[in-house]
Amino acid sequence: MPEQQTLTMNKQSLVFQEGETILDVARRNGVFIPTICHMEGLTPSGACRLCVVEDESAGKLVTACSTPARRNMALQTESKRVVSSRRNTLELLLTSGNHDCLLCPANGECTLQDLAFRYQVAGTSYPRQVQPYNLEAVNPLIIRDFSKCILCGRCVRACQEVQVNNAISIGYRGKAGKIVAAGDRPLKDSDCVFCGECVQACPTGALVPKDARFRPRTWQTEQVRTTCPYCGVGCQMFLHVRDNEIHRVTGVEHAPPNEGSLCVKGRFGFEFVSSPERLKTPLIKENGGLREASWDEALDVCVSGFKTAIDRHGPESVGVVSSARATNEENYLIQKFTRTVLGTNNIDHCARLCHSSTVSGLGQVFGSGAMTNSIADIEKAEVILVTGSNTTESHPVLSIRVKRAVTQRGARLIVVDPRRIPLVDFAHVWLRQNLGSDIAWINAMMQVIIEEGLLDQDFIDRRSMGFEELKEALSGYTPEAVQAFTGIEPEDLRTAARLYAGAGAANILYAMGITQHVCGTDNVKSLANLAMLCGHIGREGGGVNPLRGQNNVQGACDMGALPNLYPGYQQVSDPAIRDKMAGAWGVDSLPEEQGLTATEMFPRALQGDLRTMYIVGENPVLSDADSTHVRQALEGLDFLAVQDIFLTETARYADVVLPACTFAEKEGTFTNTERRVQRVRKALEPPGSSLPDSEIVIRLAKRFGSSWSCRDSSDIMAEVASLTPQYGGIEYCRLEEEGLHWPCWDLQHPGTPILHCDEFACGLGRFQPVQSSPPAEVIDEDYPLWLTTGRVLYQYHTGTMTRKSRGLNALSRERLVEIAPEDAGTYGLEDGDEVIVSSRRGSIQARVGFSRAAVPGTVFIPFHYAEAAANVLTNPRTDPVSGIPEFKACAVQLARVG
């Protein structure tokens, strides 16, 4: 506890602690000091000079934001001298440009306006200056009105210090100063990624969303706090709502995990909610087309569809795909419906396609398959190893932590990725491994660590078992021996190994580049071995952290939307658990057999074993490997019910389409990638007769004769808590301000940001030696190029939501095949040529884009675009343990069109 000292503020004696600024002391004691340029958590800038206070002991004005509190200071925060200075400053700012509040979109949320009112400054002492710079509106999302810019520098710090995108800076000098991007070019031609952090930081109307002039102003809207519906980071956001429409989205300041930051999708990608294409009524297939129907009619058709299948072919002929986009409560109900009403364990969801190998891999080593540490914890790492994750594009707000750790806290970054992803620019070591050679390089790193004695023997002795077997299995994996396979220079690999092992705390971040392989589970185990070998587990700044791709993919797993697990990862195969669940759910028995995985369902459908499917909020036609076969499977079903917010590519195959609600139209919780359970709140009435997924499932269950009562979502969570040990202490009233990290065993439990601190979930950690193996399909003469797939920043998954947003589409309209210029030469291609890309499973047509990120010999295709669906090409071969397909490596050929 630092020593307490006192100072005098406005003649009042106040206690402060070493390290506090005058502003800190004032704010803590409710003393108002105006600020414009000050941004909490960042180093003081001292630019605007509005926070000056009078230091009577020194006889001068000092800035409260930057001046440390000192013993016996005598401060006046509103003395004549102070007020005079502030009024002068405001006068100068108000006359510096075009500050006409009447026509300003920021009216009512403008700091300059507020302070002008408080200090009664009219801006009339000097003639108004004419701004030399024109308004910029040549991008789809942000307007830059330089005539309202007061050069406070907040946007620049938001861009450079908060988001670390380094896209804008102050250009020119003095009065000619201007916020510039890329040497004074429009934002769209710069490094700007349109996260809008600058817009949120702007204290005036200089930076506003593009359509702000045609929207209600902030004070005219109601702000509803909720959780972002895009990736797994789970950013907290305010929806600004009026007349049943979202007009703006802002990040929630001072709240984890995002502390106010958002990415382009979260901030600007809400247009889909009010899209005219939303499903508003149930649809029933008739004469090859879909017609509108009532809920009664549609649900009756569903019930008869399922019942027919169950009667004729048994419950095992029904498959249910739940949704990682839906809430915990909904996933819970859907799996409960599947198990108790339909009577099958054939339930799965898209975690199968992204992190099923994580769940199995980490589960075997640590006993738990989730992110071990929190998002905020990334900034505490000394070394960060990122592999198989294009973090800045797939988890933009989480990547901020990595970039800040490196640029502001001196962390070292190792990136292992074949593509030159944006994070490479921040990396101290970049290893460019060949596709599918992950086990080899990880094993070789461990071999170096053991050989050089860099391992944490104490941790290994106390916390783990199986080390000798691991050691044995690693013999032969020298950096030199694996070089031919991995393509990594031995010395670089050694550097990375020493860096990782030598750190006090080192964090591993990984995503689909590791998991989406036929050896996905083994890849994950390898990383877990590596972390345990160096003792980087169960401590701040360490951990093995799988970055989950969807808003609630963690929660959908937690809720047991899995064929082998009940909520809380309780084994279906365990009779005692089965009995407990049956009792709680009021049924006599539950199916014993483990169900089908999502990747097994489509082949089984093609074989005729699976006859009926119920797909909730998923779009396997685009998202699953080898989509030609997926389409065939869907076509062959006896009955297909699809529940979604849009008529997706998959819904077009449905016999009944059930219109569901978006995140903005319902209550519930999402669990983000760091296991934080967070609230989703209703902001809008749903369009037409669409219903929340929970309501639809409840109605379905009732039609089957179940006695589920129609309750609100907090009641459902209470039921979840009673049956899911990790969620035992989760209660809505505890989630109001910030969520809770599971495991949270009871109502008194504070949640668990870091797993495995004292012991692993399975007691001792179990080293799992694994051997390297090549991808299931390798390049050959016919298919000489590798294909790898992934995401781009401005689109999300199958584009169901993002492609409804004009702004996002304008920034990445095109489906591009990313190719290295070297390969383009080989195939005689120019940038922008149309090509046919073919694999053994199909072919697509798309445009070629040269990229400095690309790997020679490998093409990269994002999987968002239906018109050039990358998954027509991908290999459906799966990891034998987890069932995850190998999206990240297959063989293709390339041919120019025409």
Place this chain on the structure above:
Amino acid sequence: MRVKVFNGEGCRAKGSDEVYRALTAEVRSQGVQDRIEVIEVGEEHCPGYCTLSPSLLVEPSGMIYQDVQVRDAPGLVQNLVEQQEPLSKKIYSPRKLEEIPEEQETDFFGPQLFWTLRNRGRIDPESIEEYIAMDGYQGAAEAILEMEPEEIIEEVKVSAIRGRGGAGFPAHIKWKAGAGARSDIKYVVCNADEGDPGAFMDRSILEGDPHSVLEGMIIAARAIGSHHGYIYCRTEYPLAVRRLSIAIDQAMGYGLLGENILGSGFDFHLQIYQGAGAFVCGEGTALQHSIEGKRGMPRPKPPRSTDKGLFNRPTVLNNVETFANIPQIIVKGGKWYSGVGTEKSKGTKVFALSGDVRNIGLVEVPMGTSLRTIIFDIGGGIPDKKKFKAVQLGGPSGGCIPEDYLDLPVDFEAISQANAIMGSGGMIVMDESTCMVDMAHYFMDFIQDESCGKCTPCREGTKRLLDILTRIKEGQGEEADLDRLESLSAYITDTSLCGLGQSAPTPVLSALRSFRKEFEAHIIDKQCPAKKCPALLHFEVDPEKCASCGQCYRHCPAKVISWQKKESAEIDKEKCIQCLTCYEKCRFEAIE
């Protein structure tokens, strides 16, 4: 016979290079190459006597020709060939130039004391051997091999040397803080971003004696335990940068820089960083940001640089002149140094004397020398029989000192009492024809242009000050403007972030304080007493005095003067553009 043309940076500005080339060509065209050798010599031989230039020295006679123009070349060469007496108007001194620094009899050199500039003109700045021969690196050797860091700081404390960058902060306090800061990495930084208009003290030291700066830095590094230093030199000083690079290479070669200096185990690496021309980068924190690769803008203090400076590490930042003084303080002792000067300001100070004074140039005087001595003895007084009006000290951050204070001894405290600042040493003398409103306007224009734009008072406030001054200059001023100037100035001083902003209004305020009547004349009488503000001038021909010569008529660029032979001229006031041409051309003082 050899003709040495002084062709350093300063002389070139006055056309010495053209003279050199003209002489070379002339010698060739007269075919006398075998008799006369024309060579150019740079800063290393510079006598610091800028008034002379372009100038040349004839050997072996030792004749100095001053103010030589290109058109003089034929006659000059011919004279030399014919061994005639030199053109009389061109001669300055029959003595050999090399002797001049020792020569204390002249008014110019008599009162000066060359400590900082001790080696200037006496050694080849590109030769470390010559520097060593003048006791060079002896201080560094002593500091590294024989002294403990505390002893070095103690010696600096005894010398009582204060920072020569302008603020006069005692060097030993800064060094002690730097030495006491706990960090594995510390920096020593030399501020060579000399940017004040009319200041060239640092440039002269860097170009004429670069090793003295290096040595001072090595000693500082040893005192605080730093192993890495930067010299932040403005890119407009290419010769200084080149000389410094050569000096660093030579010192590395002699084991005086780099790893294991003189076998002591002490390492110190030094590199040059070139500034890109922003005045504000002379401010310590902005300078550090600039080295870090960021935009050069100041940050609030605390933290002090000695706690968190360059790259957030403890940093000791001193100016060129300070470092150049350090070696001899170590060699001769702090006591020796403090033997000269006033009670609180010790040693010598270099000034760049310029403006309306006969002898323009670089001068070094003991602290405590009076302004009168500097301006009237060394400077030779005001030319053209004009009267002294004021002297501007400290550049755009400084103020002007009127005649009443001429006997003021030069010392940090005395000068600030006179509402100016010592600054880095720029000293601009102004005669009676200077308009103080115009002067204030000039400096405010400079400051406004050089404001980095970070903080509101400096960015917006100086713009408004300039607007008001422009208004007054143009005859649009109102009486309330003087209050506005004062209150806005007080606000800017009170509220600005860095020293540049805080001192920005000083030229205005000091002019207003000493010459308020002149401002009032502009505002109330709509007149510019010094006849400098064109908008306030009305030109009229006095028929009594007019000699009807027609000079004004012929030279008027606007053709608004009517004149016929034997009749007095007349000016169309409506169309007059107040260019002053007629006023200057009239030999009969008939135009007023």
